[in-house]
Amino acid sequence: KVEPTYRYSKQIFDFLETEIGVPYPWQNYKQIPVKDFLYAGMENTGTTIFSDAYMIDSIAFMDKNYVNINAHELAHQWFGNLVTEQNASHHWLQEGFATYYAYLFEKEVFGDDHFYWKLYETAMQLKELSEDGKGEALIDPKASSLTFYEKGAWALFMLKEHLGEEAYKKGIEEYLKKYQFRDVSIPKFIEVMENESSLDLTEYERDWLSNTEFHFEKAMGSLKQHSPSIATFFELQRELMTTKGTNEAIINRFWSQSQSDFLKIAIIENYHSSLSEAFIKRILSEGSLMVRQVLAVNIPK
Secondary structure, eight states, X not given: OHHHHTTTHHHHHHHHHHHHOSOOOSSOOEEEEETTOSSSEEEETTEEEEEGGGXXXXXXXXXXXXXXXXXXXXXXXXXXXXXXXXXGGGTHHHXXXXXXXXXXXXXXXXXXXXXXXXXXXXXXXXXXXHHTTOOOOTTOTTOOHIIIIIIHHHHHHHHHHHHOHXXXXXXXXXXXXXXXXXXXXXXXXXXXXXXHHTOOOHHHIIIIIIOSSOOHHHHHHHHHHHOHHHHHHHHHHHHHHHOOSOHHHHHHHHHHHOOOHHHHHHHHHHHGGGOOHHHHHHHHHHSOHHHHHHHHHHOOO
């Protein structure tokens, strides 16, 4: 089980050093599976412990694997161990960062569609939280994991959108070098990013860090610019709401024109009840493994 369990470990390590711009700060790195561990994984300086549920073979890898946890906990060696939050009000500086950099690695190995559709999925969860009146600010020390992890990752995605790739990476590198082996706060981080980009981040802080609401429309605007398949999904939804004719006929047209498994997965998750038995059999005979898995999970029979 060693290879499938630790698959991509070297690539994760090399990717994070390059992407973050600061060498791995410790002498060595250990990973220890723990029986009956309460969480998926937990970072410690130079060491990650993780649940032995992630010790899997190559078949189980398709259903549940350690890749995201592996990348998330390794990212904490910089964001959490090299620089450490002063208190829970600054928890975003650890969990939001580790979540975002793990997603960046997945983008590297699994592709752009995987990355942007993951952000779409978490945006939908955050939208629902806001609509239920339960939205939380990232500066709230009692915020939920959904806020610290997923809204935190979104805050970094939107920060990079605002600053541009070059200024963002320059700021991250300077932030880690300036505060290495010290504690950090959100104001310290924002100050470094403003200095390195020569931009005022007051509005950004208000929208993405202090606001309890999730800016869904802004988030979707960015996703549609980056991901043709997500833009297509919104167009499909618009046609289903405004065009006369059967849902399946409209879905079939979009399905046949797309090569994106993630778009097809979104169609199944949202509109499987509109699909005829013939269409379902077609998916089972032609669809990729991921698409067939989602279909099997979602249809009642």
